[in-house]
Amino acid sequence: xxxxxxxxxxxxxxxxxxxxxxxxxxxxxxxxxxxxxxxxxxxxxxxxxxxxxxxxxxxxxxxxxxxxxxxxxxxxxxxxxxxxxxxxxxxxxxxxxxxxxxxxxxxxxxxxxxxxxxxxxxxxxxxxxxxxxxxxxxxxxxxxxxxxxxxxxxxxxxxxxxxxxxxxxxxxxxxxxxxxxxxxxxxxxxxxxxxxxxxxxxxxxxxxxxxxxxxxxxxxxxxxxxxxxxxxxxxxxxxx
Numbered sequence: 351x352x353x354x355x356x357x358x359x360x361x362x363x364x365x366x367x368x369x370x371x372x373x374x375x376x377x378x379x380x381x382x383x384x385x386x387x388x389x390x391x392x393x394x395x396x397x398x399x400x401x402x403x404x405x406x407x408x409x410x411x412x413x414x415x416x417x418x419x420x421x422x423x424x425x426x427x428x429x430x431x432x433x434x435x436x437x438x439x440x441x442x443x444x445x446x447x448x449x450x451x452x453x454x455x456x457x458x459x460x461x462x463x464x465x466x467x468x469x470x471x472x473x474x475x476x477x478x479x480x481x482x483x484x485x486x487x488x489x490x491x492x493x494x495x496x497x498x499x500x501x502x503x504x505x506x507x508x509x510x511x512x513x514x515x516x517x518x519x520x521x522x523x524x525x526x527x528x529x530x531x532x533x534x535x536x537x538x539x540x541x542x543x544x545x546x547x548x549x550x551x552x553x554x555x556x557x558x559x560x561x562x563x564x565x566x567x568x569x570x571x572x573x574x575x576x577x578x579x580x581x582x583x584x585x586x587x588x589x590x
Contacts, residue, residue: 362405362407362408363407363408363410363411363412364411364445364446364449365453365495366390366393366408366495367386367390367411367446368446368449368450368453369493369495369496370386370389370390370393371386371446374386374389378443378446378447378450379439379443379447380439381439381442381443383415383418383419383422383439384419384422386415387412387415387416387418387419390411390412390415391412392502393495393498393499393502394408394409394412396498396501396502396505397498399501399505399556400498400501400556400559400560400563401556401560402563414442415442417438418438418439418442421438422438422439488576489574489575489576489583490574490575490576491572491573491574492573492574492575492582494563494566496573496575496582497559497562497563497566497573497582500542500582501555501559504542504555505552505555523557523560523561523564526557526558526560526561527561527564527565530545530558530561530562530565530571530584531565531570531571531586533545534571534584534585534586535586538585539583539584539585540583540584541581541582541583541584542558542562542581542582542584543581545558545584546558562584569587570586570587571584571585571586571587572584572585572586572587573585
């Protein structure tokens with residue numbers, strides 16, 4: 351039996367779509383639907399590999415992308431070239447633009463200072479930590495989709511994307527969480543590779559990612575990355 355975990359950290363399918371659009375530096379009104387559909391489905395496969403609970407909204411959007419892709423591949427019927435609508439991506443672009451507007455407004459409101467809200471003693475700030483010379487670019491805090499992207503890269507590099515079953519008899523997610531917190535309390539920061547150590551079997555990879563996601567959800571750690579494909583570094587969010 352696979353270990354299943356539900357995380358509230360995922361904000362929704364439109365967030366994933368916006369992430370892919372920003373990552374590929376794409377115009378929201380001129381989406382290369384074949385490329386985005388392929389990447390979106392790849393992320394869903396990675397999430398399933400992690401046994402993360404996917405809401406029906408992710409699958410609905412996947413079906414919508416496939417439908418739009420099929421419409422764009424079909425030649426227009428005679429006499430329909432100039433009819434209203436024309437571009438099957440228009441409605442999706444409208445929804446994305448509207449969603450992005452509300453999301454940015456919500457983030458602006460969230461950033462306003464509120465009395466006695468999220469008041470913690472900060473741990474070592476990434477910019478102040480003694481980082482290796484290979485991290486020349488400034489560190490930027492990342493979210494769940496960047497972590498899923500890193501998970502995909504690790505698995506593809508190891509050539510083990512096909513099967514990621516988890517044997518709950520041999521490993522505990524709670525133990526893995528405690529191990530990560532203990533190591534971070536002793537060191538300023540850790541990369542995902544350092545957390546894995548010499549043992550890089552599929553169970554350890556999956557459990558480490560699940561533990562990281564759960565700790566971020568609990569706001570116990572933060573993840574930062576230098577550049578699009580730089581090393582992901584983990585820091586304690588608060589000092590013990």
